[in-house]
Amino acid sequence: MNYNERLSNVAVLGAAGKMGSGIVLLTVIEMANRCLIEGKDPCEASLHAIDVSPSALNGLMKYLRTQVLKSAEKSTIQLRKWYSGNPALIENEEIINRYVMDVLSVVKPSTRMEAAWDAYVIFEAVSENPDLKVKLFSSINEHNPNQPWFLTNTSSIPIGELNKKAGLNGNIIGLHYYNPPAIQKLLEIITPAEINPHLVEFANQLAGNLQKTVVHANDVAGFIGNGFFMRDILFAVNETMRLTKEMSLPQALYVVDKVSRDYLVRPMGIFQLSDYVGIDVCVFIMAVMNERLTGENVQCSLFEQLMKQEVMGGQFADGNQKDGIFKYIKGQIVAVYDLNTKQYIELKAIADVGDSFLGPMPASWQPWKLAIKSRTREIMLQQYFDELKQMQTTGAVLAKAYAINAKQIGQQLVRNGVAHKTDDVNTVMTTGFFHAFGPVNDYL
Amino acid sequence: MKKMRKRVFLTAGYNTISMGTGRKEFNPKKQMPGLEHYLKQAGQASIAAIGGAHLIDECVVGNFMASRFNKQAHLGAFMPMIDEGLRYKPAVSTEGACASGGLALLIGMRSVLAETADMVLVIGVEVQNTVKAIYGADILAGAGWYSKRKEGHAYFFPGQFSNRAGAYFEKYGRDYARKGFAKWFAIAIENARLCPTAQEYENTVEDLEKLALTEPNPMFFTDHLTVFDCSKVSDGASSIVVASEEGLKKAGISLSETVEITGWSQLEEDITHEPDDLTIMSTMAEATKQALNTAGITINDLSTIETHDCFTIAGILSVEAIGFAKPGEGPTFVAEGHTSRNGKIPFNTTGGLIGWGHPTGASGVHMAVTIWEQMTAKAGKAQIEIPADRPYGMSINMGGDDKSLVAIVYRKPVH
Numbered sequence A: 001m002n003y004n005e006r007l008s009n010v011a012v013l014g015a016a017g018k019m020g021s022g023i024v025l026l027t028v029i030e031m032a033n034r035c036l037i038e039g040k041d042p043c044e045a046s047l048h049a050i051d052v053s054p055s056a057l058n059g060l061m062k063y064l065r066t067q068v069l070k071s072a073e074k075s076t077i078q079l080r081k082w083y084s085g086n087p088a089l090i091e092n093e094e095i096i097n098r099y100v101m102d103v104l105s106v107v108k109p110s111t112r113m114e115a116a117w118d119a120y121v122i123f124e125a126v127s128e129n130p131d132l133k134v135k136l137f138s139s140i141n142e143h144n145p146n147q148p149w150f151l152t153n154t155s156s157i158p159i160g161e162l163n164k165k166a167g168l169n170g171n172i173i174g175l176h177y178y179n180p181p182a183i184q185k186l187l188e189i190i191t192p193a194e195i196n197p198h199l200v201e202f203a204n205q206l207a208g209n210l211q212k213t214v215v216h217a218n219d220v221a222g223f224i225g226n227g228f229f230m231r232d233i234l235f236a237v238n239e240t241m242r243l244t245k246e247m248s249l250p251q252a253l254y255v256v257d258k259v260s261r262d263y264l265v266r267p268m269g270i271f272q273l274s275d276y277v278g279i280d281v282c283v284f285i286m287a288v289m290n291e292r293l294t295g296e297n298v299q300c301s302l303f304e305q306l307m308k309q310e311v312m313g314g315q316f317a318d319g320n321q322k323d324g325i326f327k328y329i330k331g332q333i334v335a336v337y338d339l340n341t342k343q344y345i346e347l348k349a350i351a352d353v354g355d356s357f358l359g360p361m362p363a364s365w366q367p368w369k370l371a372i373k374s375r376t377r378e379i380m381l382q383q384y385f386d387e388l389k390q391m392q393t394t395g396a397v398l399a400k401a402y403a404i405n406a407k408q409i410g411q412q413l414v415r416n417g418v419a420h421k422t423d424d425v426n427t428v429m430t431t432g433f434f435h436a437f438g439p440v441n442d443y444l
Numbered sequence B: 001m002k003k004m005r006k007r008v009f010l011t012a013g014y015n016t017i018s019m020g021t022g023r024k025e026f027n028p029k030k031q032m033p034g035l036e037h038y039l040k041q042a043g044q045a046s047i048a049a050i051g052g053a054h055l056i057d058e059c060v061v062g063n064f065m066a067s068r069f070n071k072q073a074h075l076g077a078f079m080p081m082i083d084e085g086l087r088y089k090p091a092v093s094t095e096g097a098c099a100s101g102g103l104a105l106l107i108g109m110r111s112v113l114a115e116t117a118d119m120v121l122v123i124g125v126e127v128q129n130t131v132k133a134i135y136g137a138d139i140l141a142g143a144g145w146y147s148k149r150k151e152g153h154a155y156f157f158p159g160q161f162s163n164r165a166g167a168y169f170e171k172y173g174r175d176y177a178r179k180g181f182a183k184w185f186a187i188a189i190e191n192a193r194l195c196p197t198a199q200e201y202e203n204t205v206e207d208l209e210k211l212a213l214t215e216p217n218p219m220f221f222t223d224h225l226t227v228f229d230c231s232k233v234s235d236g237a238s239s240i241v242v243a244s245e246e247g248l249k250k251a252g253i254s255l256s257e258t259v260e261i262t263g264w265s266q267l268e269e270d271i272t273h274e275p276d277d278l279t280i281m282s283t284m285a286e287a288t289k290q291a292l293n294t295a296g297i298t299i300n301d302l303s304t305i306e307t308h309d310c311f312t313i314a315g316i317l318s319v320e321a322i323g324f325a326k327p328g329e330g331p332t333f334v335a336e337g338h339t340s341r342n343g344k345i346p347f348n349t350t351g352g353l354i355g356w357g358h359p360t361g362a363s364g365v366h367m368a369v370t371i372w373e374q375m376t377a378k379a380g381k382a383q384i385e386i387p388a389d390r391p392y393g394m395s396i397n398m399g400g401d402d403k404s405l406v407a408i409v410y411r412k413p414v415h
Helices: A018-037 A054-074 A076-082 A092-106 A113-118 A130-143 A159-166 A197-209 A225-243 A249-263 A270-277 A279-292 A301-308 A347-358 A368-373 A377-390 A394-415 A422-432 B035-050 B075-082 B100-113 B133-143 B156-172 B174-192 B208-212 B245-251 B282-295 B312-322 B330-335 B360-375
Strands: A009-013 A046-050 A107-110 A121-124 A149-152 A172-177 A186-190 A213-217 A326-329 A332-338 A343-346 B008-015 B058-062 B091-094 B119-127 B235-243 B258-268 B302-306 B392-399 B404-411
Touching: A009 A018, A009 A113, A018 A046, A018 A054, A018 A092, A018 A121, A018 A172, A046 A113, A054 A076, A054 A092, A054 A107, A076 A092, A092 A107, A092 B133, A113 A130, A121 A130, A130 A149, A130 A159, A149 A159, A149 A197, A159 A172, A172 A197, A186 A197, A186 A422, A197 A213, A213 A422, A225 A249, A225 A270, A225 A279, A225 A301, A225 A394, A225 A422, A249 A270, A249 A332, A249 A347, A249 A394, A270 A279, A270 A326, A279 A301, A332 A347, A343 A347, A347 A394, A368 A377, A377 A394, A394 A422, B008 B035, B008 B100, B008 B245, B008 B360, B035 B075, B035 B119, B035 B235, B058 B075, B058 B100, B058 B360, B075 B091, B091 B100, B100 B119, B100 B235, B100 B258, B100 B360, B100 B392, B100 B404, B119 B245, B119 B360, B133 B156, B156 B174, B156 B312, B174 B208, B174 B312, B174 B330, B235 B245, B235 B360, B258 B282, B258 B360, B282 B312, B282 B392, B282 B404, B302 B360, B312 B330, B312 B392, B360 B392, B360 B404
Parallel strands: A009 A046, A009 A121, A046 A107, A121 A149, A149 A172, A186 A213, B058 B091, B058 B119, B302 B392
Antiparallel strands: A172 A186, A326 A332, A332 A343, B008 B235, B008 B258, B119 B235, B258 B404, B392 B404
């Protein structure tokens, strides 16, 4: 069975979720395009979009219509070639509308797992719960006569473990998309020790066709992305708790978030990013890692306490940020949560005190937005870090410690055999997390 | 064409802003002003300048595709909306693709020549930013032969002129020609920066020629042209009053406030025919020749030209069609700066279609307004010198790919 045949019948589990809907979008476009390139009617292909929530599936179809339309409007030059044989389709608008219809006709939404029983390829994007994943995989594998291939979007659970527990005989691979999958270029591919080599080939071809930046990670809990991110959180929380000896917790959260955002030239501070991902999601991922990694304590009691108080972050269905460690208005931080009073404290007063505590920013500092656009980014960053090195303000001291720790996390990922090389860690952080520079560098 | 039986003048010109990408006020996500806004703004300005709508005998509106961009036809009936004084007066609309504005001027002139009107208000208007560019391309493709749409490029007209550019590259050399294109673009933007209504007025790019030399990417656009080779997608209107001597007298307008039309031509080429030679715009060449002949002058008498540079290649080909450069030598003529505001013959002094903007149905009128401004010293920072021994200007307005042409010769009036 070749690549195109494989893609003729696909199921996506958790299709209406944040990650699932993006994976459906990318996959269905790829499926329809393969048909059109071969001169076939895309209707011959099926993507079973499976989710427990019928209303979320309605939302998925709406999302797909908008996104496929956008994609078609950007690729009309190509579409005109594919539809050149149909004399009834003349104007761009007619061709675009036909394409949207053709792509959407591939998607079959369903709330029943049985829909996956005749698929050749199964993408999985359900919640980060090992037992649930194993249960779904083994049940489908049992009922599906095609010996289907499983491509899981887990961001932390070892693939080998899922393979073994669900009895998949090496027919599973990790395809860790970043959020949102349709926009994020990075794709972490995780190949366990026991794996069907044809599946690896398939995954690589798919990643290539989707024009993803691929990083191959080894099958160690957390992989590269979360392996870095979770340890970065742990360091940040430790720093925060240390600072609470001289200031309140909200004050310390603000300070560490600012150091990790502004001084480290990142798009978001570490706690804002935790809110973006979801405090609960971070706690689940840490639990998965903690159970599987020996000699390392991957646990964060601050986050666990926040979760108990239902301070969770994450996003609303429309993509807006929910309140978490910070309170947001139109995506901007306006207040900081106080664990003791269970109230948000306005940012202004905290920021004034925090900023004077940190001291002035280095003169050569530029915010992330400008840094990533700079054509002389490396020179600019070197100047900035040279200046930072000389400074002894509290902000500079905290920033240097933060950067050094980030570098150590990166090196440790290679030493522990998670990443093949430090460049891979840097690629994940610059591509998947949009950092202006990789953590493993010689700036300091 | 027979000799003009009486003198015809233009006065009270007005251009709205050319709205679209490039202007800070432009926000495609918000509801932007529509046809009514532009018609009113331009029409009312011209009416105020002549002293009231009671002096207007007729109106003509030039427009290409409001029927699709705005789902609105029947534009003549908008004239009384501009001013109540136009109620129960004649008004027609003209359509000839991007030459619609030029045709509107001609209809106005004919009424004056026919002595059925002494003052005709001529407005050109187009509001194109109502749809995304990929759909706008469908609408503008109406200027070509629909039977060829299927085989055409997604961006139909950029595709047509990309083919012209490709043929030109093959004949005369790619780098050589692209240097000319880049200079054309740079001059257009530099001129637009001097004109507050221009779409590129706020352009701050330092190295314009380098930007224009960005390599074309056929995956996203055409084979041989980039977006910098193209005119803008614009919303805007231009208006002007066509008047007889009697009309001017009635309104108390002195000749120094006018330009006189001394020659013109309007001709058509078969829309179903492919050009004989992609490297030549033969209809444009014929139109300029006829207009200059009726005016009884040569290109050496011209002090400025407004030409239809819907694409850089069209600008270069027009330099050759008018006769300032031999075939293949247009890029040199432009690259040496002869078409710049200080050159031998300044072209498109407020930026033309690439710099000022291209609200398609308005462009023909905009050209006339620009020449009127230059000849009456109203061009502000964009003002060029009009030498006394070369008191003539010319506009060349084109519809489709060298299919409909309106060429007009203007002169500073002699008392």
